[in-house]
Amino acid sequence: MALIFKDETFRDDFTYKNSPATIRRFPFPFIEDQYRYSVNIEPHTPGPKGSVYEFTFDIDEHYVSEMRDRAMVLQEDPGRCQALPHMMTAQWDMLELVMVSLARDYPDLFTLHRDGAHWHWINKPLNIDQKFTFGEVNSLPYEPMEYVGRQIQGDFSLQDQRDGQLWMDAGIITSQADWSLDFDVGMNFFEWHAPVPLAHEAGVFERALKFLLNMQIGQPVRRLNWTMTINPRLDTSPENYPKWGKDRTTVTPENVGEKVHLRVELQGLFRLPRSNAILFSIRGYLMSLEQIVTVPKWGRRLPRVLKSLPPELIEYKGLARYRQTAIDWLEKYDDGAPTSPGGGPD
Amino acid sequence: MSGFPLRRVRVAEVEQVAARIKRFRFVDIDNAPLSQFSGGSHISVVMHSGDRLMRNPYSLMGSPTDTSSYQISVLHCGADSRGGSKFMHENVAVGSELEISQPLNLFPPVRLAKKHVLVAGGIGITPFMSMMNELDALRSDFELHYGVRSLEDGAYCKYLQSRYGSRVNVYRQDQGQMIPLDAILGEQRLGTHMYVCGPKPMIDWALQTAELQGWPQENLHSEQFSAPPPGKPFVVKLAKSGREIAVKGHQSILEALEEHGVDASFLCRGGACGQCETGVIACDGYIDHNDHFLSEAERVGGKKIMICMSRIQTGSITLDL
Amino acid sequence: MTISTIKSRPIYPGLSPDLNARSNIIVCDKAGAAAVTELFSRADATFAKRSTVFIADALQETEAATARKDLAPATLEILPSLSAGIVRLREFLDNAPMGLRLYAAGTEPLIGSVVQAAADYGIDHLSIRTEHRGSLMRRVQCVHCKGFTENVTTNPVTCSHCGLTLFVRDHYSRRLAAFQGVCIDAENPGDVPPMEAIYQ
Numbered sequence: 001m002a003l004i005f006k007d008e009t010f011r012d013d014f015t016y017k018n019s020p021a022t023i024r025r026f027p028f029p030f031i032e033d034q035y036r037y038s039v040n041i042e043p044h045t046p047g048p049k050g051s052v053y054e055f056t057f058d059i060d061e062h063y064v065s066e067m068r069d070r071a072m073v074l075q076e077d078p079g080r081c082q083a084l085p086h087m088m089t090a091q092w093d094m095l096e097l098v099m100v101s102l103a104r105d106y107p108d109l110f111t112l113h114r115d116g117a118h119w120h121w122i123n124k125p126l127n128i129d130q131k132f133t134f135g136e137v138n139s140l141p142y143e144p145m146e147y148v149g150r151q152i153q154g155d156f157s158l159q160d161q162r163d164g165q166l167w168m169d170a171g172i173i174t175s176q177a178d179w180s181l182d183f184d185v186g187m188n189f190f191e192w193h194a195p196v197p198l199a200h201e202a203g204v205f206e207r208a209l210k211f212l213l214n215m216q217i218g219q220p221v222r223r224l225n226w227t228m229t230i231n232p233r234l235d236t237s238p239e240n241y242p243k244w245g246k247d248r249t250t251v252t253p254e255n256v257g258e259k260v261h262l263r264v265e266l267q268g269l270f271r272l273p274r275s276n277a278i279l280f281s282i283r284g285y286l287m288s289l290e291q292i293v294t295v296p297k298w299g300r301r302l303p304r305v306l307k308s309l310p311p312e313l314i315e316y317k318g319l320a321r322y323r324q325t326a327i328d329w330l331e332k333y334d335d336g337a338p339t340s341p342g343g344g345p346d
Numbered sequence: 347m348s349g350f351p352l353r354r355v356r357v358a359e360v361e362q363v364a365a366r367i368k369r370f371r372f373v374d375i376d377n378a379p380l381s382q383f384s385g386g387s388h389i390s391v392v393m394h395s396g397d398r399l400m401r402n403p404y405s406l407m408g409s410p411t412d413t414s415s416y417q418i419s420v421l422h423c424g425a426d427s428r429g430g431s432k433f434m435h436e437n438v439a440v441g442s443e444l445e446i447s448q449p450l451n452l453f454p455p456v457r458l459a460k461k462h463v464l465v466a467g468g469i470g471i472t473p474f475m476s477m478m479n480e481l482d483a484l485r486s487d488f489e490l491h492y493g494v495r496s497l498e499d500g501a502y503c504k505y506l507q508s509r510y511g512s513r514v515n516v517y518r519q520d521q522g523q524m525i526p527l528d529a530i531l532g533e534q535r536l537g538t539h540m541y542v543c544g545p546k547p548m549i550d551w552a553l554q555t556a557e558l559q560g561w562p563q564e565n566l567h568s569e570q571f572s573a574p575p576p577g578k579p580f581v582v583k584l585a586k587s588g589r590e591i592a593v594k595g596h597q598s599i600l601e602a603l604e605e606h607g608v609d610a611s612f613l614c615r616g617g618a619c620g621q622c623e624t625g626v627i628a629c630d631g632y633i634d635h636n637d638h639f640l641s642e643a644e645r646v647g648g649k650k651i652m653i654c655m656s657r658i659q660t661g662s663i664t665l666d667l
Numbered sequence: 668m669t670i671s672t673i674k675s676r677p678i679y680p681g682l683s684p685d686l687n688a689r690s691n692i693i694v695c696d697k698a699g700a701a702a703v704t705e706l707f708s709r710a711d712a713t714f715a716k717r718s719t720v721f722i723a724d725a726l727q728e729t730e731a732a733t734a735r736k737d738l739a740p741a742t743l744e745i746l747p748s749l750s751a752g753i754v755r756l757r758e759f760l761d762n763a764p765m766g767l768r769l770y771a772a773g774t775e776p777l778i779g780s781v782v783q784a785a786a787d788y789g790i791d792h793l794s795i796r797t798e799h800r801g802s803l804m805r806r807v808q809c810v811h812c813k814g815f816t817e818n819v820t821t822n823p824v825t826c827s828h829c830g831l832t833l834f835v836r837d838h839y840s841r842r843l844a845a846f847q848g849v850c851i852d853a854e855n856p857g858d859v860p861p862m863e864a865i866y867q
Binding site: 180183185186200321 | 838839
Binding site: 532534 | 767
């Protein structure tokens with residue numbers, strides 16, 4: 001199926017919406033009616049045709065508009081993209097992985113010709129035609145991470161591995177769920193997860209780190225994470241909290257279905273070959289409650305999950321002001337019928 | 347997850363590079379490109395010798411960006427060998443097919459370092475071959491200090507000197523030359539890191555010398571590929587399955603489990619990566635911790651064992667498997 | 668001592684002497700100088716001789732005289748402020764070889780500034796021996812305007828650059844040597860709890 005890219009906004013008038021086909025492929029993250037914290041890591045192997053797992057990196061109908069929003073964020077705040085000097089090899093590793101994957105998986109959209117270090121990259125949707133020398137920073141208009149980061153949906157961070165730790169020493173982060181790259185860059189795995197409640201005590205991060213340190217080339221993994229966002233706003237950064245924080249007080253029983261969005265992150269982790277760094281991709285999907293309930297299973301399950309959240313998590317994810325309003329509205333769509341296991345629609 | 351995906355390679359070249367050292371070059375069986383890797387990486391080579399299965403780690407020595415072949419060097423360990431290096435020397439020739447793992451790096455250069463001092467003894471030169479290749483490409487400041495018994499015993503001395511010039515210093519034991527580590531470490535700029543690879547006594551000596559020179563632990567790195575030390579046979583009890591497995595004197599716990607079809611997690615098989623960490627439920631003997639992974643406190647605690655390297659002296663041990 | 672469950676906040680275990688280091692560089696403030704005196708008393712006789720102490724604090728003449736007496740025979744330099752002390756430290760590290768051991772004792776902003784400067788010279792934060800002494804005041808970075816507010820003793824606090832009222836989060840950046848300050852009334856402008864002096 002050829003992709004038709006939508007012309008839409010993630011700010012001001014918020015015209016973002018999912019088409020019916022995109023609703024069906026939404027990675028609904030709740031596999032049962034009860035909320036349970038789990039690391040839920042699985043191999044990032046190709047999933048069913050048409051699913052968000054089909055390819056290494058997922059490109060969908062929102063691609064062109066999302067890239068436009070990213071360019072606006074970077075224009076306003078260049079600090080959303082940062083790389084410490086020792087991360088240049090990892091940046092090239094990332095560029096190679098992204099270009100090779102996109103050209104292989106979406107040949108109608110992207111082309112990559114390689115002749116030794118002479119590379120030719122064509123990005124049709126964004127009208128980019130770039131010849132450059134692999135390994136030579138000056139042959140690209142931006143550093144490699146920023147160059148490809150401006151052409152792929154999702155946020156990315158690069159982790160250096162040393163002293164039995166992972167250090168987030170680079171990233172391009174413009175659509176984050178309330179964390180600051182500028183503040184966190186240079187931190188280790190435990191440090192940048194410091195604000196997350198409950199999981200430290202459960203030993204979750206220790207186990208996850210040990211797993212990640214031994215990740216192998218060519219064996220990527222993935223997991224899902226989620227939060228909720230008012231309006232389909234990509235840039236919910238702490239930097240701009242004064243701009244979007246107020247939105248949380250605007251939810252009413254009348255507009256909750258339209259305003260409140262479930263925000264799902266498909267997180268991928270890749271061992272990069274030359275730098276031994278780990279690439280972390282955070283691919284976000286937004287869907288309004290209105291659109292979620294068009295899938296009956298999700299309409300039944302979501303209110304049940306929201307009711308079972310521990311208070312620390314409600315606080316951490318910033319749901320307190322509108323969670324009850326959302327549950328009250330969603331319960332109209334829960335007829336009490338049992339739901340099938342797994343997250344996908346029936 | 348236990349183990350690792352393997353790929354089949356064919357031996358394209360074997361060269362005797364020193365008295366007891368052979369260099370092997372592998373290509374993919376279908377000539378498909380191999381992964382690039384980072385300086386300091388190693389692969390595991392799987393060897394079937396009779397009914398014994400061995401997986402030995404060897405450092406990759408070629409250029410990290412060369413995807414056409416991988417190169418390793420193997421020292422014939424002689425009588426001390428558990429068989430891996432002997433097998434490579436005596437049974438593997440051009441055209442032989444082997445299975446190898448993907449590259450894994452447990453000895454990477456620290457990219458934040460202002461300078462790198464590399465200290466190698468004998469076959470310990472191997473991880474530095476790819477590391478120097480990478481550091482040179484990155485224009486990072488480094489120097490190598492390489493101790494050999496003699497020029498006949500030391501591999502790649504001439505090659506390294508011609509490629510890296512005065513950054514390479516070779517010390518010949520047969521001429522009474524010792525690595526003057528005190529002097530070397532005494533005049534390094536702030537932010538220098540030292541890396542050492544060689545026989546265990548040499549590693550201990552280098553690390554201790556650096557510590558006495560006031561070098562912080564954080565700037566010191568070492569890698570040693572040692573086979574699991576042999577010992578007396580003992581019995582492993584598996585708490586979950588209730589099985590009892592006999593570990594022979596020349597076997598590691600991991601090897602004994604594999605021989606009996608028990609699926610256990612592993613990666614480096616050298617006690618460094620932590621993947622095979624296993625809970626100890628009971629132990630009536632004394633654990634010989636031969637790994638480089640567990641902290642002193644964890645060893646004293648006695649609740650964990652790295653089954654690829656460690657064993658018990660007598661009695662039996664019950665594992666959380 | 669700072670007791671904390673914040674995972675991103677460093678632990679300051681207290682000063683202990685590295686008897687192997689060929690030289691010791693110690694940065695402290697007035698309160699931290701007492702920890703340095705104790706450090707010297709725990710080390711061998713030549714340890715202080717191998718040490719250079721930068722007191723980065725405004726001292727009275729009598730305080731300076733006491734410090735000279737207490738810290739002898741170390742080489743002592745008194746700098747008028749933390750920022751002057753860090754400039755001096757950088758000068759010193761510019762030409763220093765391996766084999767030195769760095770120490771920091773005093774407030775968290777002092778320790779953080781030393782660790783931050785040392786990182787530029789390839790000194791790992793874990794190899795710096797640290798001890799917290801004196802005030803619990805914090806350095807705070809406003810996540811919105813990126814300005815730093817020094818010597819913060821209250822929570823919330825007013826950003827000295829953009830004027831927003833900031834909640835001081837228990838999230839610390841070693842690279843910035845600062846805690847994170849986030850607008851406290853973004854969701855309900857004007858809904859600001861009273862300032863509590865909790866970092867005295």
